Amino acid sequence: MIIKPSVIGLGYVGLPLFLKLQKKFKCIGYDNSISRVSSLKKCIDTNKEFLKKELILKNKSFFTSKLQSLKTSNFYIVAVPTPVFKNNMPNLEHLKKSCLIISKVLKKNDIVFFESTFYPGITENYCAKILEKKSKLKVNRDFFVGYSPERINPGDKKHSVDKINKIVSISGKENLRIAKKVYGSVTKKITLTENIKEAESAKVIENIQRDLNIGLMNEIYKVCYKSKINFYSVMKLASTKWNFLKFDPGLVGGHCLPVDPYYYSDFAKKFGIKTNVILSARKINNSMYLFMYDKILKKIKDYKLDLKKSKILILGLTYKKNVSDIRNSFALKLFFLLKKKIKNLDVSDPLIINKKIQNLKIFENFDIDKYDLIINFVNHDIFKDKILKIKKKKKKYLDLF
Amino acid sequence: MIIKPSVIGLGYVGLPLFLKLQKKFKCIGYDNSISRVSSLKKCIDTNKEFLKKELILKNKSFFTSKLQSLKTSNFYIVAVPTPVFKNNMPNLEHLKKSCLIISKVLKKNDIVFFESTFYPGITENYCAKILEKKSKLKVNRDFFVGYSPERINPGDKKHSVDKINKIVSISGKENLRIAKKVYGSVTKKITLTENIKEAESAKVIENIQRDLNIGLMNEIYKVCYKSKINFYSVMKLASTKWNFLKFDPGLVGGHCLPVDPYYYSDFAKKFGIKTNVILSARKINNSMYLFMYDKILKKIKDYKLDLKKSKILILGLTYKKNVSDIRNSFALKLFFLLKKKIKNLDVSDPLIINKKIQNLKIFENFDIDKYDLIINFVNHDIFKDKILKIKKKKKKYLDLF
Numbered sequence: 001m002i003i004k005p006s007v008i009g010l011g012y013v014g015l016p017l018f019l020k021l022q023k024k025f026k027c028i029g030y031d032n033s034i035s036r037v038s039s040l041k042k043c044i045d046t047n048k049e050f051l052k053k054e055l056i057l058k059n060k061s062f063f064t065s066k067l068q069s070l071k072t073s074n075f076y077i078v079a080v081p082t083p084v085f086k087n088n089m090p091n092l093e094h095l096k097k098s099c100l101i102i103s104k105v106l107k108k109n110d111i112v113f114f115e116s117t118f119y120p121g122i123t124e125n126y127c128a129k130i131l132e133k134k135s136k137l138k139v140n141r142d143f144f145v146g147y148s149p150e151r152i153n154p155g156d157k158k159h160s161v162d163k164i165n166k167i168v169s170i171s172g173k174e175n176l177r178i179a180k181k182v183y184g185s186v187t188k189k190i191t192l193t194e195n196i197k198e199a200e201s202a203k204v205i206e207n208i209q210r211d212l213n214i215g216l217m218n219e220i221y222k223v224c225y226k227s228k229i230n231f232y233s234v235m236k237l238a239s240t241k242w243n244f245l246k247f248d249p250g251l252v253g254g255h256c257l258p259v260d261p262y263y264y265s266d267f268a269k270k271f272g273i274k275t276n277v278i279l280s281a282r283k284i285n286n287s288m289y290l291f292m293y294d295k296i297l298k299k300i301k302d303y304k305l306d307l308k309k310s311k312i313l314i315l316g317l318t319y320k321k322n323v324s325d326i327r328n329s330f331a332l333k334l335f336f337l338l339k340k341k342i343k344n345l346d347v348s349d350p351l352i353i354n355k356k357i358q359n360l361k362i363f364e365n366f367d368i369d370k371y372d373l374i375i376n377f378v379n380h381d382i383f384k385d386k387i388l389k390i391k392k393k394k395k396k397y398l399d400l401f
Numbered sequence: 402m403i404i405k406p407s408v409i410g411l412g413y414v415g416l417p418l419f420l421k422l423q424k425k426f427k428c429i430g431y432d433n434s435i436s437r438v439s440s441l442k443k444c445i446d447t448n449k450e451f452l453k454k455e456l457i458l459k460n461k462s463f464f465t466s467k468l469q470s471l472k473t474s475n476f477y478i479v480a481v482p483t484p485v486f487k488n489n490m491p492n493l494e495h496l497k498k499s500c501l502i503i504s505k506v507l508k509k510n511d512i513v514f515f516e517s518t519f520y521p522g523i524t525e526n527y528c529a530k531i532l533e534k535k536s537k538l539k540v541n542r543d544f545f546v547g548y549s550p551e552r553i554n555p556g557d558k559k560h561s562v563d564k565i566n567k568i569v570s571i572s573g574k575e576n577l578r579i580a581k582k583v584y585g586s587v588t589k590k591i592t593l594t595e596n597i598k599e600a601e602s603a604k605v606i607e608n609i610q611r612d613l614n615i616g617l618m619n620e621i622y623k624v625c626y627k628s629k630i631n632f633y634s635v636m637k638l639a640s641t642k643w644n645f646l647k648f649d650p651g652l653v654g655g656h657c658l659p660v661d662p663y664y665y666s667d668f669a670k671k672f673g674i675k676t677n678v679i680l681s682a683r684k685i686n687n688s689m690y691l692f693m694y695d696k697i698l699k700k701i702k703d704y705k706l707d708l709k710k711s712k713i714l715i716l717g718l719t720y721k722k723n724v725s726d727i728r729n730s731f732a733l734k735l736f737f738l739l740k741k742k743i744k745n746l747d748v749s750d751p752l753i754i755n756k757k758i759q760n761l762k763i764f765e766n767f768d769i770d771k772y773d774l775i776i777n778f779v780n781h782d783i784f785k786d787k788i789l790k791i792k793k794k795k796k797k798y799l800d801l802f
Binding site for chain 1: 552639643
């Protein structure tokens with residue numbers, strides 16, 4: 001059998017995966033966004049994760065938004081977002097759509113892998129069901145499903161997809177062998193398992209653990225701030241203990257940490273378990289930007305600045321440092337909240353490509369001297385020189401944390 | 402100035418400290434328990450932490466329960482328990498008593514150090530006040546207070562007091578110099594700071610972080626158990642991620658983890674902050690023995706054992722593995738709960754010295770063949786051989802987690 005992989009969804013997860021796969025296979029990169037495919041064909045990654053030369057394809061691999069092109073594939077990898085609805089319930093719409101698309105081209109012996117955040121059971125009980133229904137094929141007889149959670153950390157060059165250990169789960173020894181061949185071209189470190197639900201659990205738990213530990217730091221940060229104890233000095237002292245874990249407080253946006261706790265909690269609820277620990281951390285992380293809002297207004301008052309006259313500049317709007325992504329960004333939320341209160345509020349973020357969000361002008365560059373106060377929201381590395389200048393000139397400056 | 406240290410409270414924290422100090426100084430070991438002092442004088446440590454030969458003293462150091470003997474000291478180290486009341490509010494009774502004792506012998510230029518778990522401000526706002534009142538001396542003029550949190554991990558031979566980094570905090574350069582001399586004889590790794598409140602915060606936060614991470618594992622354990630997903634397989638998979646942190650679920654008793662979250666929460670409350678993350682973890686850790694109670698009864702039913710006729714044996718009652726301490730032990734709580742339900746319930750724990758607790762007979766040894774089911778509560782290393790035998794004989798056996 002000649003493996004013909006395809007990647008469905010060419011975002012932060014799918015694109016790096018596709019680019020690895022096409023080095024070894026004739027790989028199809030599918031995205032339903034015509035504009036995304038069109039940019040990629042021109043070797044432009046609007047997420048700024050890849051350079052032009054990295055987008056030149058090999059092995060007759062190609063980008064497409066045409067369903068027909070998927071017909072030749074026999075190993076589909078779905079890498080679409082699994083966000084939450086406004087009420088924090090899992091939103092499986094993108095996933096459903098992808099399964100419907102695949103069901104139209106699914107053939108005997110095909111394998112479908114999923115990379116998104118799931119709760120235990122989504123691969124076998126949700127995705128497989130949709131694939132079965134529309135294709136009239138039977139899972140585990142005619143076709144097979146697997147789960148290989150993405151562990152991509154946007155903005156982190158050290159833990160790129162080819163350097164991290166990848167869990168690959170699918171039932172059946174032969175399927176594992178094929179999956180190993182495919183994923184072996186992505187990374188050399190693979191952990192194989194036949195138990196899909198365990199792999200689904202592992203993925204969601206990894207992110208929950210991180211969310212929780214940042215949540216604790218946020219809680220302690222608040223207590224320190226209110227009691228006028230230096231949070232960072234406390235952390236430095238605590239770090240002298242052999243088993244203390246260094247985590248920074250933060251706004252914790254993005255597509256994993258603000259989402260995964262709800263996926264797992266929704267799953268737990270089905271078994272009568274209220275995940276109070278998990279949800280309490282997410283709750284404080286969700287509300288941290290409101291705490292920062294109060295902190296900033298207090299600081300403005302301390303500086304005796306006028307909310308109507310003073311010119312204030314915000315640095316960075318993305319969901320975390322060194323990424324261009326503004327989805328689920330609490331920095332953005334905080335900015336819009338402050339905008340209602342502060343008349344002359346500007347913002348600069350050179351990483352954001354689309355410089356217009358909700359009629360807001362985002363500056364690529366800025367003149368330090370124009371501003372009475374500069375507040376750093378996300379601490380992009382790109383701001384380093386500017387901040388040094390700000391400090392040298394003894395301008396009023398505030399780090400969010 | 403010749404430093405004459407004394408240690409007030411010769412328990413799990415005070416005794417190892419004293420034993421280190423007496424190697425360099427003429428040190429006074431004070432405990433208000435006459436029986437404790439009497440055993441120590443006979444070179445017997447009922448906590449089983451030290452051997453006879455380790456309790457032979459040097460430099461004319463001695464054990465005492467007489468207040469008068471403390472008069473010659475000028476550097477007091479208080480190592481008494483700071484537990485919580487039944488309503489989880491900080492119980493500073495032992496501490497108050499110690500401060501009152503010291504206040505009777507306190508002289509000009511004396512230094513008083515505290516080792517117990519505090520929340521920020523207890524050293525300067527609570528202890529110093531008691532010492533001032535009774536001695537008629539003035540803090541930071543006549544005498545000085547410092548805080549050096551204990552980081553002893555009972556049962557852990559690797560991180561003994563001489564190998565761990567110790568935070569030493571007191572205001573004033575000269576005081577720091579003296580404190581460094583004293584604590585330098587305990588461990589070579591010392592972190593000095595003049596800010597006592599930061600040191601108090603660090604101590605309590607270290608334990609809270611651990612309590613929280615175990616709390617998360619308990620929550621996930623419950624979800625896995627109910628959804629019939631193998632918790633340990635999930636952990637193994639998650640551990641393949643570069644930043645996953647390995648923690649085990651557990652009953653989490655003892656004097657630190659079940660206490661420190663309440664100390665810090667009580668402090669936070671004074672500033673209007675509800676520590677929901679911290680308390681949610683403590684809540685699940687407090688209730689985990691009830692979950693285990695249900696799990697055991699279900700298992701007994703699955704095994705078709707009779708609660709009135711079957712003979713069941715519990716292994717271990719201490720608050721954690723490889724210690725002799727039963728205070729704040731959830732294993733003990735769980736045992737008494739089961740005892741109400743199971744007629745023939747025996748227990749063995751060779752580590753517990755006092756083999757009679759509430760008229761309960763704790764066996765030093767046991768005969769495997771006498772029992773229909775054996776349940777391991779704490780996993781002491783000492784049980785290893787017996788458990789191998791149990792498994793070899795294919796006896797019914799259950800690990801708590």
